[in-house]
Amino acid sequence: MPHTASRGPGRPPAAKAAETRERILLAAREVFSELGYDAATFQAIAIRADLTRPAINHYFSSKRVLYQEVVDKTNSMVATLGAERARGAKTLVDRLQAFISAAVRPDDKDRSAAAFLVTAVLESQRHPELSQGQNDSLENSRIFVTWAVNEAIESGELTTDTDVKTLVEMLVAVLWGMGFYAGFVGDHDELDRITEQLRLLLQQELWTIKR
Numbered sequence: 277m278p279h280t281a282s283r284g285p286g287r288p289p290a291a292k293a294a295e296t297r298e299r300i301l302l303a304a305r306e307v308f309s310e311l312g313y314d315a316a317t318f319q320a321i322a323i324r325a326d327l328t329r330p331a332i333n334h335y336f337s338s339k340r341v342l343y344q345e346v347v348d349k350t351n352s353m354v355a356t357l358g359a360e361r362a363r364g365a366k367t368l369v370d371r372l373q374a375f376i377s378a379a380v381r382p383d384d385k386d387r388s389a390a391a392f393l394v395t396a397v398l399e400s401q402r403h404p405e406l407s408q409g410q411n412d413s414l415e416n417s418r419i420f421v422t423w424a425v426n427e428a429i430e431s432g433e434l435t436t437d438t439d440v441k442t443l444v445e446m447l448v449a450v451l452w453g454m455g456f457y458a459g460f461v462g463d464h465d466e467l468d469r470i471t472e473q474l475r476l477l478l479q480q481e482l483w484t485i486k487r
Contacts, residue, residue: 296327296331296335297335299325299326299327300321300325300327300331300332300335300336300342301342301345301346301349302325302388303321303322303324303325304316304321304324304325304342304343304346305346305349305350305388305389305392306324306388306392307320307321307324308343308346308392308395308396309388309391309392309394309395309459310391312395312398312399313339313343313399313402313403313406314402316339316343317339318332318333318339318342321342340406343406344406346392347396347406347413350389350392350393350396350413351393351413351416353389354378354389354390354393354413356416357378358374358375358376358377358378358420359375359416359417359420360378361374361375361377361378362374362375362378362420362424367428367431367433368424368425368427368428368433368434368478369475369478369479370475371424371427372421372424372447372451372474372475372478373471373474373475375417375420375424375451376451376454376471376474377471387458387459387460388459389459390455390456390458390459391458391459391460392459393413393455393459394452394455394456394459394460396413397413397414397452400412400414414448414452417448417451417452418444418445418448421444421447421448421451422440422444425438425440425443425444425447426440450474454467454470454471454474457470
C-alpha cells in the first residue's frame with residue numbers, strides 16, 4: 277500500500293502565508309519610514325522581517341507594488357479609522373482630538389504607522405507616480421477637517437464668516453505636525469498630554485482673562 281504524506285499539526289499554509297505577508301508589510305513600513313523610498317531595498321526589508329530576499333519577491337513583484345500596498349494598509353488602519361471615530365464626536369474640538377488620538381496611535385507599541393504616513397506625503401512630492409489618489413492621506417485629512425469645520429459652522433460653534441479654507445489648512449498643519457511628533461519625536465504619554473493641551477487651547481481654556 278503506497279505511503280501518503282500527512283500534514284502535521286500547526287498553522288495551515290494559507291494562515292502562514294497571511295502571517296508572512298503581514299510581517300513583510302510591517303517590516304517594509306518601518307524601512308520605508310526610516311530610509312525613504314529610494315534607499316529602501318528588498319534586502320533591508322528581508323532582514324527586518326527575518327526572511328530571505330526571495331521570500332519578499334514571492335509575495336511582491338517589485339518595490340513599488342510593495343510600497344503601494346503599505347500605503348493602502350496604513351491609510352486604512354490609521355487615517356480612515358481616525359476619521360470614522362471622529363465622526364462620532366459632537367464638537368469640532370472633540371472631533372479633532374478623536375482624529376488625532378486614533379490616527380497617530382493605532383497601538384501603543386508601534387510608531388511606524390504615523391512615521392510612514394508623514395514620509396509618504398514627502399515621497400508623493402518627490403515621486404508623483406506614487407500618489408495614491410483616493411488613498412492620499414494628506415488629501416483625506418483635508419477632506420475630513422473641511423467637513424468638521426463646516427459642521428461647526430452649521431451648529432453655531434464657528435461664525436458664518438469663518439475663512440474655511442485658511443482655517444482648514446491651519447488645522448491640517450496642526451494634525452500633521454502631531455503626526456510627525458508621534459512618529460519621530462515623543463512617546464505616547466507625551467502625545468496624550470500634548471493632545472489634551474491642544475484641546476484646551478482650541479477651547480480657549482488656557483487664556484487668562486485680564487480685568
